[in-house]
Amino acid sequence: xxxxxxxxxxxxxxxxxxxxxxxxxxxxxxxxxxxxxxxxxxxxxxxxxxxxxxxxxxxxxxxxxxxxxxxxxxxxxxxxxxxxxxxxxxxxxxxxxxxxxxxxxxxxxxxxxxxxxxxxxxxxxxxxxxxxxxxxxxxxxxxxxxxxxxxxxxxxxxxxxxxxxxxxxxxxxxxxxxxxxxxxxxxxxxxxxxxxxxxxxxxxxxxxxxxxxxxxxxxxxx
Numbered sequence: 001x002x003x004x005x006x007x008x009x010x011x012x013x014x015x016x017x018x019x020x021x022x023x024x025x026x027x028x029x030x031x032x033x034x035x036x037x038x039x040x041x042x043x044x045x046x047x048x049x050x051x052x053x054x055x056x057x058x059x060x061x062x063x064x065x066x067x068x069x070x071x072x073x074x075x076x077x078x079x080x081x082x083x084x085x086x087x088x089x090x091x092x093x094x095x096x097x098x099x100x101x102x103x104x105x106x107x108x109x110x111x112x113x114x115x116x117x118x119x120x121x122x123x124x125x126x127x128x129x130x131x132x133x134x135x136x137x138x139x140x141x142x143x144x145x146x147x148x149x150x151x152x153x154x155x156x157x158x159x160x161x162x163x164x165x166x167x168x169x170x171x172x173x174x175x176x177x178x179x180x181x182x183x184x185x186x187x188x189x190x191x192x193x194x195x196x197x198x199x200x201x202x203x204x205x206x207x208x209x210x211x212x213x214x215x216x217x218x219x220x221x222x
Contacts, residue, residue: 074090153166
């Protein structure tokens with residue numbers, strides 16, 4: 001009788017161990033991308049097929065642990081003063097313990113998703129649509145070697161989903177690419193933007209730059 005009791009206990013324990021066994025995913029399974037990624041953004045939901053966003057797809061397929069990178073994705077809906085097809089800023093490759101990421105602007109059309117890579121190793125700061133809603137300005141910020149904030153601005157044609165240059169006929173220095181602190185930007189018309197920058201004494205001699213108190217104002221066109 002004791003033998004049968006021990007045998008029954010052995011069978012029971014064996015069944016418990018078998019029932020709790022979990023197969024660990026293989027390396028190939030860990031690198032396999034999902035068909036769709038759902039990202040909540042300010043009360044909205046963006047569903048992305050990785051292949052539809054080429055830069056994101058390239059990053060994920062080259063990552064050692066793409067599923068972990070997907071968990072770190074950040075998304076922001078750019079909808080203030082805008083009622084066109086939904087626009088999102090997708091941030092990826094975010095650095096640990098730092099606010100810096102790479103960024104993609106995505107337009108969510110019903111037929112397909114269009115995307116524009118914008119800036120790398122930087123932090124999102126501000127955005128503004130032109131009065132006719134056809135152009136989007138996105139401002140990014142980064143600390144320089146002296147731990148001072150400097151900015152970069154990108155203009156995107158929302159009809160063509162392409163980056164367009166910001167032009168000035170007389171300016172010979174680069175005020176973008178994290179060279180200056182851009183305090184504010186303001187659309188003057190559909191193709192003209194006024195930038196408020198922290199004053200630079202080395203530019204005081206330039207007469208066509210408007211200087212006021214601690215700031216200087218420069219107009220750009222697109």
